[in-house]
Amino acid sequence: xxxxxxxxxxxxxxxxxxxxxxxxxxxxxxxxxxxxxxxxxxxxxxxxxxxxxxxxxxxxxxxxxxxxxxxxxxxxxxxxxxxxxxxxxxxxxxxxxxxxxxxxxxxxxxxxxxxxxxxxxxxxxxxxxxxxxxxxxxxxxxxxxxxxxxxxxxxxxxxxxxxxxxxxxxxxxxxxxxxxxxxxxxxxxxxxxxxxxxxxxxxxxxxxxxxxxxxxxxxxxxxxxxxxxxxxxxxxxxxxxxxxxxxxxxxxxxxxxxxxxxxxxxxxxxxxxxxxxxxxxxxxxxxxxxxxxxxxxxxxxxxxxxxxxxxxxxxxxxxxxxxxxxxxxxxxxxxxxxxxxxx
Numbered sequence: 643x644x645x646x647x648x649x650x651x652x653x654x655x656x657x658x659x660x661x662x663x664x665x666x667x668x669x670x671x672x673x674x675x676x677x678x679x680x681x682x683x684x685x686x687x688x689x690x691x692x693x694x695x696x697x698x699x700x701x702x703x704x705x706x707x708x709x710x711x712x713x714x715x716x717x718x719x720x721x722x723x724x725x726x727x728x729x730x731x732x733x734x735x736x737x738x739x740x741x742x743x744x745x746x747x748x749x750x751x752x753x754x755x756x757x758x759x760x761x762x763x764x765x766x767x768x769x770x771x772x773x774x775x776x777x778x779x780x781x782x783x784x785x786x787x788x789x790x791x792x793x794x795x796x797x798x799x800x801x802x803x804x805x806x807x808x809x810x811x812x813x814x815x816x817x818x819x820x821x822x823x824x825x826x827x828x829x830x831x832x833x834x835x836x837x838x839x840x841x842x843x844x845x846x847x848x849x850x851x852x853x854x855x856x857x858x859x860x861x862x863x864x865x866x867x868x869x870x871x872x873x874x875x876x877x878x879x880x881x882x883x884x885x886x887x888x889x890x891x892x893x894x895x896x897x898x899x900x901x902x903x904x905x906x907x908x909x910x911x912x913x914x915x916x917x918x919x920x921x922x923x924x925x926x927x928x929x930x931x932x933x934x935x936x937x938x939x940x941x942x943x944x945x946x947x948x949x950x951x952x953x954x955x956x957x958x959x960x961x962x963x964x965x966x967x968x969x970x971x972x973x974x975x976x977x978x979x980x981x982x983x984x985x
Contacts, residue, residue: 643794643797648913648919650747651808654807658754662749662758669723674972683874694884695713695884702895707895715837730757736956741930747919760794772784773852777862787830822899829898889950
């Protein structure tokens with residue numbers, strides 16, 4: 643669902659940058675107040691995992707379309723909404739700058755559409771209420787599916803509203819929304835099942851990593867099969883395998899947004915003229931070392947594998963490095979009181 647620059651007018655892009663920045667600022671403050679340094683490696687590993695899984699486009703049978711995970715619901719179920727949102731920003735930023743996936747001008751829209759709903763609506767309205775007092779596998783599966791379907795529907799609706807506000811006449815709102823919502827319903831169902839599989843693994847391996855489940859886990863006295871480090875190692879190795887190998891088997895069909903555009907406008911790419919668009923395209927061309935997850939001017943499969951591995955490592959480094967650089971987590975003796983509040 644990565645939007646290209648041509649789908650948004652500069653005013654809409656600026657508005658969504660402002661909204662996403664405000665949500666990020668609130669998230670930084672909340673994460674600092676929470677002050678749980680154990681989340682630093684988890685943010686890095688899960689950021690890499692979501693990056694890798696987003697490279698796997700799965701075919702939606704009978705449609706000629708494909709989908710991929712957004713990952714917001716998965717991240718927030720492990721990290722909470724605030725750390726999850728910041729991790730998703732890291733993933734989307736690297737995809738945009740290093741791989742030219744999603745427009746630079748449209749980055750604020752993509753953060754809002756793909757991260758905000760999954761991390762905040764999914765975590766706070768669905769995951770936490772369902773897991774607060776009772777947790778078991780069927781409930782995890784139910785919450786994952788409901789959360790992914792709802793938040794992906796909201797994200798798809800936001801895309802259509804943003805194109806409407808941008809005056810993209812090639813995509814009439816009524817027709818576009820009627821095309822976007824059903825295909826993303828199917829994608830949401832698949833994402834929900836994949837998300838559930840990962841969260842059930844974590845539930846078996848290290849249940850206390852699941853967000854908002856402290857009381858439920860304490861009540862049933864459940865203990866994990868693996869240590870914290872081993873659980874992270876399994877998730878990290880899985881990310882490298884998915885990004886470096888399984889990504890080669892990704893569907894070649896257009897994703898839900900591109901497919902919808904093709905159905906409505908007859909093309910997956912629209913053109914936009916203007917200095918702002920040219921400047922954004924030029925900047926992105928300069929920063930993208932592996933555009934479209936491949937080597938420059940090459941269609942070799944090795945480019946995809948290298949992109950998957952490099953992307954995982956860069957996202958991990960950016961997420962972990964940002965935690966230290968911006969001091970998301972601080973030692974209590976360095977300005978925290980017993981309640982975890984800044985002094």
